[in-house]
Amino acid sequence: MSGAAAKAGPVVIDAGGFDALIAALAAEGREVLGPVKRDGAIVYDAISGQGDLPKGWVDEQSGGHYRLSREGEAYFGATLGPQGWKRVLHPPQQRLWRTEGTGENTGIIAEPLDTAKRAFIGVRACDLAAIAVQDKVLTEGLYKDPHYAARRENLFIVAVNCTRSAATCFCTSMGTGPKADKGYDIALTELEGGRFLAEAGSAAGEARLAALPSAPATDAQAREAEAGIAQAAAQQRRIDTDGLPELLKERPDHPRWSEVAQRCLNCANCTLVCPTCFCTTTDEVTALDGPETERVNRWGSCFTMDFSHVHGGAVRKGAKSRYRQWMTHKLGTWVDQFGEMGCVGCGRCISWCPVGIDITEEAAALRGSGG
Amino acid sequence: MRKPRLGVWKFSSCDGCQLSLLDCEDELLAVAGAIDIAYFPEATRKDDDGGRYDIAFVEGSVTTPHEAELIRDVRQRADTLITLGACATSGGIQALKNGADVTDFIAAVYAHPDFIDTLDTATPISDHVKVDFELRGCPISKPHLIELVAATLAGRAPQTPAHSVCYECKLAGHVCVMVAEGKPCLGPVTHAGCGALCPGYARGCYGCFGPKETPNTAALAARLAGNGADKRQIHRLFSTFNTNAPEFREEAKAHE
């Protein structure tokens, strides 16, 4: 949603106010999606109130490792799960068109746009930044994706500022979090006792907030929120991005690329969980018994042979060139293409890499001379 | 236009892949008018007439001297030879006998070992004749098979990507059982095709579709060990339906 920046000061809502917000968004005809606990992880799914949230759970993350455990009473204590909001906005499969009829009478039927109204609840600052990155790639360039644009158009975003980080998070280094500074309609910061400090980021958000039972935030509550965010920032790992794009481009033969290739499975998990990776490939699906065909966009990955297949075979035959391509794009050439880095520091590629390859560690190693 | 003649042959196997073919009944009825199923012992009573075939589907591995001869004969009479499943593609579970003492097995299993005429090994069809396309899986997947038939009839290459099972796992939105639960999973080194069936049921991948493109089995094995698997477990993991696929065989050997 768009609109002028809000002017009203922050307010505090309680769990009842949170439920009223969800109910109001649903009453607008929105599909309301938020974090829920499923199969031992946080995933985004339909929610109807705070009762669906993973209250009292926190995440423990490290390279190739993710566990949820009981701790505290926070609704939003657990940070990120395996897949972000990309699953909804830029889904794994998207039909583009299909044909009907044969010969002269063949018609090409474009897939209708998805104009469903949605609300995302609990979008973290890093994921907001990732949505902004995909907006730039998929809606602002020469080749626009109308399906993505339609979903984006009808979206209401309730962000949640992090008051706890996972050990794999590095948004502070990337300048994207842990506090959301733009791109949301409402931003919440969780306070002790199941209350939230709420700020509007758009006119639509301001109108929604004004209709909720709330009280103006006290100075103490504002300080509590800031302290929580500062605590999240202090819990993270770091990456030194200074001069990194040039450095990566200058070191295609650094011994570290061969070393990481020994460990990399080229399984593609890192690209598929990354909230900014936008590549797709197309599948032609033909019917067995007739001339009908359809074209389907599917998530692509630079870790497959198909990705760099040209006449005569794949250009990037092994893990060395594939990992180098991926990381150099994320932290280097993305800047030339889109004016910013393609990494927002969410750390998903670290946790969900089955062998725990860590982009921050690889970047640090590439600064040195060793392997 | 003459309808293409199709024949289906069975070598040493469990019939599961042929059953997958039969299970496509509804879909295949749609093409019944377009192809002539001239030989398919699992489905019809017609004998092989000794003639030429446009397409030969072959299930099973070569484990007897008779089979070693038959596959040459089939190859000579088929324009396109397509293998179905793990047995035909890598030797199958029966390839566990490769390298072991076959006489011992025979004596242990059969009352009259003298009637048994078998080779010391179970080998893939491609060890014996040129194969035009290998469809993976134990058993093969129905969508793959339909895609293969549609593509063959349309004269194009089938779309059966050789990337990892992890790829399908993430497309499906499953939570990774290796990362979130520490369970051993062969998904990162296994060829896609099943739609990440096992991870969808909270199990690790068993590797039914065999090695994927550029598999790094050593790196996966190192991680499995780090997660607590011992040598024997890693050896077993790589020694099932595709035990004779070179990359899995070598990795199993490294953990003997």
Ligand code: SF4
């Ligand atoms: S990377 Fe930052 S914004 Fe994202 S979950 Fe971690 S702390 Fe929160």
Ligand code: SF4
């Ligand atoms: S870096 Fe990790 S997740 Fe990415 S392809 Fe390599 S092994 Fe897979």
Ligand code: SF4
């Ligand atoms: S590269 Fe890794 S840390 Fe960066 S945005 Fe992608 S998944 Fe997150």
Ligand code: SF4
């Ligand atoms: S569960 Fe297995 S197949 Fe799925 S992502 Fe994890 S390692 Fe890969």
